Structure formats: structure tokens, C-alpha cells
Amino acid sequence: xxxxxxxxxxxxxxxxxxxxxxxxxxxxxxxxxxxxxxxxxxxxxxxxxxxxxxxxxxxxxxxxxxxxxxxxxxxxxxxxxxxxxxxxxxxxxxxxxxxxxxxxxxxxxxxxxxxxxxxxxxxxxxxxxxxxxxxxxxxxxxxxxxxxxxxxxxxxxxxxxxxxxxxxxxxxxxxxxxxxxxxxxxxxxxxxxxxxxxxxxxxxxxxxxxxxxxxxxxxxxxxxxxxxxxxxxxxxxxxxxxxxxxxxxxxxxxxxxxxxxxxxxxxxxxxxxxxxxxxxxxxxxxxxxxxxxxxxxxxxxxxxxxxxxxxxxxxxxxxxxx
Numbered sequence: 001x002x003x004x005x006x007x008x009x010x011x012x013x014x015x016x017x018x019x020x021x022x023x024x025x026x027x028x029x030x031x032x033x034x035x036x037x038x039x040x041x042x043x044x045x046x047x048x049x050x051x052x053x054x055x056x057x058x059x060x061x062x063x064x065x066x067x068x069x070x071x072x073x074x075x076x077x078x079x080x081x082x083x084x085x086x087x088x089x090x091x092x093x094x095x096x097x098x099x100x101x102x103x104x105x106x107x108x109x110x111x112x113x114x115x116x117x118x119x120x121x122x123x124x125x126x127x128x129x130x131x132x133x134x135x136x137x138x139x140x141x142x143x144x145x146x147x148x149x150x151x152x153x154x155x156x157x158x159x160x161x162x163x164x165x166x167x168x169x170x171x172x173x174x175x176x177x178x179x180x181x182x183x184x185x186x187x188x189x190x191x192x193x194x195x196x197x198x199x200x201x202x203x204x205x206x207x208x209x210x211x212x213x214x215x216x217x218x219x220x221x222x223x224x225x226x227x228x229x230x231x232x233x234x235x236x237x238x239x240x241x242x243x244x245x246x247x248x249x250x251x252x253x254x255x256x257x258x259x260x261x262x263x264x265x266x267x268x269x270x271x272x273x274x275x276x277x278x279x280x281x282x283x284x285x286x287x288x289x290x291x292x293x294x295x296x297x298x299x300x301x302x303x304x305x306x307x308x309x310x311x312x313x314x315x316x317x318x319x320x321x322x
Contacts, residue, residue, distance in 0.1 A: 078216040080235060083203035088116075088228045092198050094154065094188035097165040104198060107152055107186055108228050113251035114150040115244070116222040118204045120157035120215055121168045121187075130219050130237045131168075135176050138185075140241040146184025149248050152224075153185070156199065156206050156215055158192040165189050202230055223247040 090105030108114055117134065119127035131153070138145055145151050155165065165187040173182055199206065206217035221239055223232040231251035234244065 078207045078218060079205045080218040080220040080233065081203035081205065082233045083201070083230050084232060086201050086203070086230045088201045088224065088230070089197045090228045092190070092194045094190040094194060095162040095165070097162055097169045097187045099162045099166075102186075102188075104152075105228060107150060108224065108226055109150065111226050111252065112149055113226060113231070113248045114152055114224040115248075116152045116154070116202060116224055117220075118154050118156050118199055118202075118206070118217065120155045121160050121164050122157065123215070126217070126219055126237065131172060132175075133238045134221075135172055137239050137241060137244060138176055138178070138181065141245060143245060143248075144178070144184070145181045149184070151181075151185040152188065154188045154190070154195060154198065156195055156204075156217065158190065158195060160189050162189055203233060223251045225251045225253070 088104060090103060090108070092104045093101055094104065096102050115134075117130060119130055121127070134151065134153075138151070143149065169182070169185065169187040173179060173185070176185075202222045204217070204220065204222070206215050208214075209216050219235070219237045221234045221244070222230055223234065223244075225231050232247045234247065
């Protein structure tokens with residue numbers, strides 16, 4: 001039997017190397033889970049199968065094919081649409097996590113913007129990621145929910161109850177590690193009509209899939225003005241803290257934030273393609289030109305004052321030596 005040719009051996013070795021590299025890459029990605037503080041292993045995400053609170057007696061999981069009352073949403077597509085400037089229905093009534101009824105408008109405080117997200121609490125995939133990333137965002141921002149802005153999380157599943165919302169809120173507040181945020185992060189459930197009215201106005205499309213017994217939907221965070229209008233749509237499950245904060249400052253019309261934040265908003269504009277604030281060249285040039293004029297003007301004023309003082313010092317006093 002002839003010995004294998006060198007180029008066959010080289011190809012086999014290369015394929016083996018690629019297979020090993022691929023296995024290492026997959027293993028690396030799969031292991032990128034934050035370790036729990038006590039056990040040292042993967043952290044159970046709030047709302048995941050590892051950390052789901054038990055259902056109340058008599059309540060069935062939404063994926064149960066025998067569940068009754070699950071609506072067939074007639075929305076043709078499940079996507080997020082940018083509807084900046086749209087007014088949300090402030091009279092829409094929801095159930096708070098403590099069981100009380102509340103108008104959407106009553107959750108918006110004068111002068112304070114808000115972040116709005118749509119999820120459903122028994123979602124096994126995207127919603128858990130979105131809620132986990134909201135926790136990460138609130139941890140990374142130096143500004144505080146409940147003081148500088150509010151967060152409103154609405155379940156799109158009308159079968160979910162205030163009791164489930166209460167359990168979810170407790171789990172995510174524990175993960176956040178900021179119990180004071182309880183007054184500013186609202187978990188809401190409601191009827192199909194109330195949910196749809198707010199989702200339609202915000203531009204959040206979703207539909208219930210009878211085959212999978214799950215909801216199909218996109219991911220976004222909506223930035224609301226204190227008056228309940230959509231100011232900005234931030235797409236995806238993960239939002240950059242600085243982009244989110246500048247969006248909130250912009251939504252508040254400068255009523256929150258520092259002078260530095262307002263200067264940044266003048267020099268930067270929101271790029272819907274990238275989902276971030278990028279440099280506004282003309283505004284930067286204008287600001288630089290104004291700063292240059294102010295510096296030159298200030299320099300001239302200083303020189304004129306020094307010259308006047310020098311002249312006053314050179315004038316001989318009356319009665320002095322001739």
C-alpha cells in the first residue's frame with residue numbers, strides 16, 4: 001500500500017486543527033456566564049427555567065396546549081417600528097405588581113422621562129435576555145431609576161397575573177441590588193385591549209403563535225417624554241448606558257442632566273442606523289468657532305485693561321517733579 005501523499009496529510013491536519021478551534025470557540029462562548037457569588041457556578045437568570053417561581057395553584061403555564069383564553073393576535077408582522085412623536089394612551093389601565101389598578105399616565109412624573117419595554121414574564125428566550133440587560137443597564141448608569149427617570153415593563157401576555165409580576169419584580173430587584181429602585185421600576189399586566197393600545201402607539205409589534213404557544217416579537221426600549229410621547233426607540237436587547245442617558249436627557253427637554261450633558265447633545269446627534277449618538281460636525285464647528293471668538297474677545301479685553309492701567313501709571317501726578 002502506497003504511503004499517503006504529503007498534501008493529503010497537510011489537509012487532514014488542517015481540518016483537525018479547525019475542528020479543535022471550533023470546539024474551543026463554542027466552549028468559550030457557552031461558558032461566558034457570570035459566576036454566582038456563593039456557589040461559584042453559572043448564575044441562574046431571573047425568569048429562566050432555573051429560577052422560575054412556582055405557579056399559583058390552578059394556574060397553567062402559557063405553553064400548555066390545554067390553556068384557555070390565549071388570544072390569536074391578528075398583527076401581520078412582529079417587528080418594532082420607529083414612531084417617534086407618537087402619544088401613548090395615558091388612560092390605559094393596568095394591574096401593578098401589588099394588584100392595584102393604575103393608569104399609564106399616573107406612572108409618568110412631571111419633568112421625568114421613562115423607559116418602556118414590552119416582554120412577557122414566562123418567555124423562555126428573548127424576554128429574559130432583555131430583562132437581564134435592563135438590570136445590567138441600571139447597574140451601569142450612575143443615574144437612578146425612581147429618582148432621575150422611571151422604567152415601565154409591560155407584559156404582552158394578557159393571561160399573566162399581577163402575582164406573577166410581583167414575583168418577577170422581586171427577582172429582578174434582587175439581581176439589580178438596588179432595592180430603592182422598586183419605586184421607579186413598574187411591572188404591569190393587563191387586558192389584551194389595553195396592552196395592544198399602548199404597543200400599537202409605541203410601535204411594538206407582536207403576535208401569538210399557536211403552534212409554538214409562544215409570542216413572536218422584537219426587542220427594543222422606548223424612551224418616553226414626561227408627557228407620554230415616544231421620544232426615541234432604542235433597538236435590541238442591550239443598550240449603552242451613555243446613549244440611554246443622553247436619550248433620557250433629550251426626552252426631558254433638558255429638565256434632567258448636567259450642563260455637560262446638554263453640551264454633548266448639541267455636539268452629538270442620534271444615528272438611527274447605529275443606535276448611538278455620533279458627532280454632529282457642523283454643530284461642533286459652530287461650538288468651536290464660538291469658543292474661539294469668546295477666547296479672542298476675552299484676550300482683547302484683558303490686553304485693553306492692562307494697557308489702560310499702564311497709561312494711568314505713566315501719567316505724572318499733580319505737583320510732582322517737572
